[in-house]
Amino acid sequence: PTTIYLKDYTPFGYLVDSVHLTFDLDAHATRVTSRIAFRPNPDATDRTFFLHGEELKLIRAAIDGAEITPDVTDKGLTADVPDAPFLWESEVEIDPGNNTALEGLYMSNGMYCTQCEAEGFRKITFYPDRPDVMSTFTVRINGDLPVLLSNGNPSGKGEGWAEWVDPWPKPAYLFALVAGDLIAHPGQFTTKSGRNVDLNLWVRPGDEGKCAFGMEALKKSMKWDEGVYGREYDLDVFNIVAVDDFNMGAMENKGLNIFNSSAVLASPETSTDANFERIEAIIAHEYFHNWTGNRITCRDWFQLCLKEGLTVFRDAQFTSDMRSAPVKRIHDAIDLRARQFPEDNGPLSHPVRPESFQEINNFYTATVYEKGAEVIGMLKRLVGDAAYAKALDLYFERHDGQACTIEDWLKVFEDTTGRDLTQFKRWYSQSGTPRVRVQEDWADGTYTLTLKQRTDPTPGQEAKLPQVIPVAVGLLGPNGDEVRATEVLELTQAEQSFAFTGLAAKPTASILRDFSAPVILEHDQSNAERAFLLAHDTDPFNRWQAGRDLAQDTLMRMILQDAAPDTDYLDGLLTVLRNDELDPAYRALMLGLPTQSELAAALHDRGHTPDPMAIWAAVETLRQATAQTVQDLLPRLHSEALVDGPYSPDAEQSGKRALGSAALALTSRLDGGAMAAEAYDKANNMTLQLTALSCLLRARKGEAQLDAFYEQWQHDRLVMDKWFGLQVAMAAPEATPAIAATLTEHADFNWKNPNRFRAVVGALAMNHAGFHQPDGAGYALLADWLIRLDPVNPQTTARMCSAFQTWKRYDPDRQALTRAQLSRIAETPNLSRDTTEMVSRILG
Ligand code: HT7
Ligand code: ZN
Numbered sequence: 001p002t003t004i005y006l007k008d009y010t011p012f013g014y015l016v017d018s019v020h021l022t023f024d025l026d027a028h029a030t031r032v033t034s035r036i037a038f039r040p041n042p043d044a045t046d047r048t049f050f051l052h053g054e055e056l057k058l059i060r061a062a063i064d065g066a067e068i069t070p071d072v073t074d075k076g077l078t079a080d081v082p083d084a085p086f087l088w089e090s091e092v093e094i095d096p097g098n099n100t101a102l103e104g105l106y107m108s109n110g111m112y113c114t115q116c117e118a119e120g121f122r123k124i125t126f127y128p129d130r131p132d133v134m135s136t137f138t139v140r141i142n143g144d145l146p147v148l149l150s151n152g153n154p155s156g157k158g159e160g161w162a163e164w165v166d167p168w169p170k171p172a173y174l175f176a177l178v179a180g181d182l183i184a185h186p187g188q189f190t191t192k193s194g195r196n197v198d199l200n201l202w203v204r205p206g207d208e209g210k211c212a213f214g215m216e217a218l219k220k221s222m223k224w225d226e227g228v229y230g231r232e233y234d235l236d237v238f239n240i241v242a243v244d245d246f247n248m249g250a251m252e253n254k255g256l257n258i259f260n261s262s263a264v265l266a267s268p269e270t271s272t273d274a275n276f277e278r279i280e281a282i283i284a285h286e287y288f289h290n291w292t293g294n295r296i297t298c299r300d301w302f303q304l305c306l307k308e309g310l311t312v313f314r315d316a317q318f319t320s321d322m323r324s325a326p327v328k329r330i331h332d333a334i335d336l337r338a339r340q341f342p343e344d345n346g347p348l349s350h351p352v353r354p355e356s357f358q359e360i361n362n363f364y365t366a367t368v369y370e371k372g373a374e375v376i377g378m379l380k381r382l383v384g385d386a387a388y389a390k391a392l393d394l395y396f397e398r399h400d401g402q403a404c405t406i407e408d409w410l411k412v413f414e415d416t417t418g419r420d421l422t423q424f425k426r427w428y429s430q431s432g433t434p435r436v437r438v439q440e441d442w443a444d445g446t447y448t449l450t451l452k453q454r455t456d457p458t459p460g461q462e463a464k465l466p467q468v469i470p471v472a473v474g475l476l477g478p479n480g481d482e483v484r485a486t487e488v489l490e491l492t493q494a495e496q497s498f499a500f501t502g503l504a505a506k507p508t509a510s511i512l513r514d515f516s517a518p519v520i521l522e523h524d525q526s527n528a529e530r531a532f533l534l535a536h537d538t539d540p541f542n543r544w545q546a547g548r549d550l551a552q553d554t555l556m557r558m559i560l561q562d563a564a565p566d567t568d569y570l571d572g573l574l575t576v577l578r579n580d581e582l583d584p585a586y587r588a589l590m591l592g593l594p595t596q597s598e599l600a601a602a603l604h605d606r607g608h609t610p611d612p613m614a615i616w617a618a619v620e621t622l623r624q625a626t627a628q629t630v631q632d633l634l635p636r637l638h639s640e641a642l643v644d645g646p647y648s649p650d651a652e653q654s655g656k657r658a659l660g661s662a663a664l665a666l667t668s669r670l671d672g673g674a675m676a677a678e679a680y681d682k683a684n685n686m687t688l689q690l691t692a693l694s695c696l697l698r699a700r701k702g703e704a705q706l707d708a709f710y711e712q713w714q715h716d717r718l719v720m721d722k723w724f725g726l727q728v729a730m731a732a733p734e735a736t737p738a739i740a741a742t743l744t745e746h747a748d749f750n751w752k753n754p755n756r757f758r759a760v761v762g763a764l765a766m767n768h769a770g771f772h773q774p775d776g777a778g779y780a781l782l783a784d785w786l787i788r789l790d791p792v793n794p795q796t797t798a799r800m801c802s803a804f805q806t807w808k809r810y811d812p813d814r815q816a817l818t819r820a821q822l823s824r825i826a827e828t829p830n831l832s833r834d835t836t837e838m839v840s841r842i843l844g
Contacts, residue, residue, distance in 0.1 A: 001358045001833050006302040012128050013047040014038040016135035017085075021125065025112055025143030025179055027097035030105060031059070032125045036135075039085035047083070052076040052122035052129040055104070059091040061126075077126055090126050099123075100752055100792045108245035109204060111180030112143070113258055115251060118301055118360045121172035131298045132403040134169040141179060147202060149178040151254040153236045166254055168234065169401060171297055176253030178202070178241045185211030189222050191232045197222075202241040203265065210265035213276060213649065214240065214283055221284040224318050229392060231291045240264060240283075244717060247754055247795050248364070249282050252289035259286070262718055262755055268647040270719050272687045273657055276649030280322065285315040291396065299403045301360040305352045305428070306409055308364075309372020316373060323651035326540035327585045333515045333541070336374065338595055340366035340518070344433045345601070346805045347844045349458035353406055353428040358837040361795050367431070374518040375427045381470045381488055381516055382424070383417050391416045423492060426467045432458040434467055436491065438523040442506040447475065449509060452495045453519075459844070466494045472516035472539075475500060475507035480536030486513050508532055513539040527553060527568040534572040544589055547572060551622070552594050552602060558618040559599070560608065565625035573626065577633055584640055585655025591626070591662045593619060596768035597806065604809040611811070616733055616769035627666040637663035638675070647685045654687070661691040665698070673699035680705050690722060697730035720748060721759040728763035728770075736770020737777035744785070751789065754796045761785045765803030772810065776817030779804075783821035786835070787828050794832030801825070801838040808844075819843070 017037040024031040040047065053076045061068050063079070064086050070079035081088075099106035104123025105114050114124065122129040139150040140163045148157070151174070152166025185208060187199035199218060201211045218240065225231040235255045246260035263282045266275055292314060293307035320328045343349060343366055350363065352372045357363055380388040394412045402408075406428050410421045432455040439450040451471060455464040469491040475484035484507070489498050500507070508529050512521050525533075530553070533546035547569070554566035576582065576590050594602070596619060600610035627634075641660020643653050668676045676695035680702075683689035693709060696702025706727070713719035724743055731739045743749060743760045750756050764778060765771050771778035782803060790797040807818040825831070826839045 001836060003356050003358055006355045009300050010046055011041060011044045012130060012133050013041055013044045014049065015041045016133055019135045019137045021137065022140045023142065023177060025141065027107060028095050030094050030096055031091060032094060033091045034089065034125045036088040038088055040083060048078065049081045050076055050078050051126035053126040054122050056126065057093040059093055062089040092125055094124065101794060102245055102247050103795065105177065108243045111243065113178045113241065113243050114176050115247065116175050117173040117251060121175055127172050129172050131171040131173060132300060134171050134403060136169055137166045137175065139164045141177060143179045145179045145181060147180055147182040149239055149256055151176055151256050168254060170254050170294060174254045174294055176256040176258055178256065178258065183208055185215055187215045187219060189219055192226045193232060197233055198237045200239050202239060207242065207265055210267045213266045214264045214279060217280040217283040218287060220322065221287040221318065224321065225288055233290065245753055250286045252286040252293055254294050257286045265718060268685045270686050270716055272690055273649055273654035281315050281319050284318045285311055288314045295401065296399045297403045299405050302353055303405050304363060305368045305372035306404060306406055308369045309352065309376055312369050312373035313376040324583060324585060327589065329514060329541050330544050330589050336370050336518055337598055340370050341433055342601065342806050343367055344431060347459060347842050348802060348805050349431045351429050351431045359834045361834055362798055362837055371518055378470050378517055379413060383413060383419065387417045424468045426465060430455065430464055430467065431461055432456055432464065434469060434519045436469060436519050436521050438511060438521065440509065445501060445503050447500045447503055447507055448497055450495065450497045451491050453491060466492060468492050469517045469519060471511060472513035474510045474513055474539060476510060476536055477507055478505050482538050483507055486539065488516065510537050510539055510542045514541045527566065531568045531572045535575065540586065547590050548594065555599055555618050555622060556602065558621060559614050565622050570625060570629040574630055577630055583655055584659035585651065588658035588662045600809055609811050610809055612769045612772035613733060624669050627669040630666065631670060634663045634667045638667060641688060657687050664691060665695050668695040668699045673701040694726055694730055697726060721755050724756065725759040725763045728760055729767055731767060731770055733769035733773065736764060736767045737773055737781050740764040741781055752792055754793065757789065757796065762800060772814060779818050779821045783825055786825055790832050790835050794834040798834035798838045801835060801842060804842050
């Protein structure tokens with residue numbers, strides 16, 4: 001496979017002034033006719049006329065009306081063209097009914113839909129399918145279906161046809177078409193300058209009752225982007241379509257967002273609080289792309305973080321404003337450590353702006369998205385809120401309508417603040433998670449903090465240079481008062497000291513407040529200091545972190561020394577749980593533990609070989625001890641979940657349910673699931689029903705409820721995904737591979753549907769002790785399914801290969817078993833480019 005490099009970028013030889021497309025829809029022989037106005041690009045030197053095109057049957061091609069016979073390969077075509085403006089025409093035939101890869105034009109439940117990011121448009125027609133080629137599009141759809149949608153504004157329709165005009169120049173990856181028997185959930189929004197926008201959420205008949213929340217989330221997002229970023233919507237309509245077969249969460253096509261139905265459809269009976277929160281965030285994310293991604297797009301795919309990092313950062317700000325900022329920050333740190341840190345510190349490590357790739361679909365990663373967002377958060381923290389706002393205003397003004405780079409992005413900050421961001425730019429080019437080691441000194445009223453940074457080698461990057469790390473620090477006095485408010489220290493050297501003078505007594509430091517940088521903090525604090533911070537820290541993030549550190553410390557000693565659960569942790573937790581002044585959602589987070597995979601990483605970091613079963617056993621023991629310690633509080637905490645009045649997925653109610661659910665889970669460890677069985681019968685929303693069911697399954701009970709759940713919900717595919725997934729997630733380690741294998745034989749296991757596939761096979765990879773069973777059954781089952789899925793859907797297969805990325809942490813036997821499975825995948829005939837790249841990187 002060919003490797004593509006950032007350094008090789010050159011502009012395309014031609015500009016596109018307009019695109020006219022006509023679709024004659026047919027399940028197996030859709031005709032796509034294109035009329036494209038090209039002219040030579042004065043900024044380009046290479047005038048090769050190459051149009052991407054894959055899996056297309058060329059029927060006819062013409063230049064300025066004269067038929068031609070271009071040179072066609074399986075990647076595209078070349079042709080001789082005039083050295084002046086010309087009209088390109090082509091007609092191709094495609095087969096959406098047999099498109100299982102869900103890229104290009106495909107079918108889902110009888111509905112036509114498209115997915116063009118990153119390089120799917122080339123499966124629709126011949127085109128310069130690269131993000132720096134932007135054009136207006138006019139689209140005519142001929143098809144015998146009631147709803148025919150494309151980007152932009154509607155410009156005409158009749159029996160069996162519709163026409164759409166998108167006045168905003170866009171790259172082909174933002175093209176979209178949907179056709180089907182759909183029902184609209186309508187809404188209205190008036191922008192701040194008075195534009196009336198028709199909003200529609202299009203769903204399959206039967207899903208009408210799951211639209212109201214998504215529509216409200218859209219309106220809130222539109223309002224928020226006007227208020228916070230001054231960004232207004234720019235078309236007369238905004239359409240969202242829900243589709244069942246989709247590789248990712250959603251897609252921000254101009255004026256026509258397409259969503260995985262799991263990322264937009266919601267009702268209290270069928271969706272959990274977590275589902276509602278995720279849906280609100282994804283709707284906001286896709287909407288915010290209208291400015292950060294669509295109006296200002298990426299010059300090339302190496303710049304993906306330009307739109308994704310910024311848009312994730314913006315959606316996190318939105319969620320913080322809509323809900324609780326500390327709770328959101330803690331969730332984001334948990335997520336980053338669970339998904340991005342393993343990536344950044346393993347064989348798949350790559351910079352936020354990668355420098356090469358074989359298959360761009362493999363770089364829609366936690367590093368590009370979530371670390372990319374953290375980088376923007378650091379920049380904002382370093383320059384301050386006012387300067388950030390000014391820089392963003394300039395970004396939108398200077399680059400509207402352009403395809404940009406990270407250099408353009410940083411330049412607006414340099415121009416507005418006068419700062420030199422040369423060193424900061426290393427966050428975009430250096431891979432790996434920096435580690436910051438803390439040393440503390442106290443003498444004569446001066447507290448000195450010495451911070452040392454280092455980043456371990458990562459693939460292709462042996463030596464690392466120091467980065468600019470904003471370290472937010474506050475100091476607490478002996479009685480718990482804050483003696484120094486939060487200050488952002490700028491760590492720019494490999495080692496740097498910061499002195500705090502004039503202190504009456506040795507303070508306790510609260511370091512990396514609000515998780516001010518995506519780094520690993522190495523701070524040898526005593527458990528007494530951690531307990532002190534857990535009781536007193538005024539920074540909610542670090543207060544939570546102190547509890548997390550205590551939990552991790554006790555788990556490590558339980559695993560390595562067979563120690564008993566630590567009383568500092570248990571007593572501290574008890575005090576926090578008793579404190580009714582603390583937000584229930586926050587207290588629920590306090591009850592969380594590091595994931596088993598995180599513990600495996602921590603053990604590996606300290607030079608130990610993690611034993612997944614020992615980790616699992618320690619977590620079980622600590623949970624049991626926690627339940628015993630806090631048992632008197634549990635009935636009251638559980639009753640929190642049963643809020644009065646109608647269900648609302650808002651932060652307040654869902655926080656109460658989170659705490660109540662955590663209490664029920666602990667109670668189940670003491671009563672064998674008796675209370676969970678009662679809770680299951682009484683549950684009047686999906687959050688409570690699913691929590692009760694998961695408690696029962698973990699207590700190795702709940703067979704009757706599992707069957708009842710199936711009977712109740714078998715008609716609802718999104719709820720059935722939960723039914724499949726929960727059984728694997730809650731399975732005992734030794735039983736996990738067998739349970740997952742049995743579920744893959746279930747009549748409702750439609751493995752070609754990515755949501756269902758992920759529900760079972762993805763959950764297997766997430767069940768740490770179950771996946772890492774010593775006989776390798778988990779590895780073999782995953783490999784079997786990846787091999788089977790690859791020819792059908794390479795994108796989803798390749799993404800799921802990352803379950804193997806941590807394999808070198810484990811013992812030689814497990815490594816040998818994993819290597820055998822990875823080799824088996826690698827040697828599969830005709831393996832996709834996507835999966836080939838992932839497996840070869842993981843094998844190293
Ligand atoms: N920009 C989108 C990324 C994307 C995608 C979405 C759906 C299916 C396939 C896809 N490939 C890339 C999603 C986003 O970040 O908003
Ligand atoms: Zn995005």
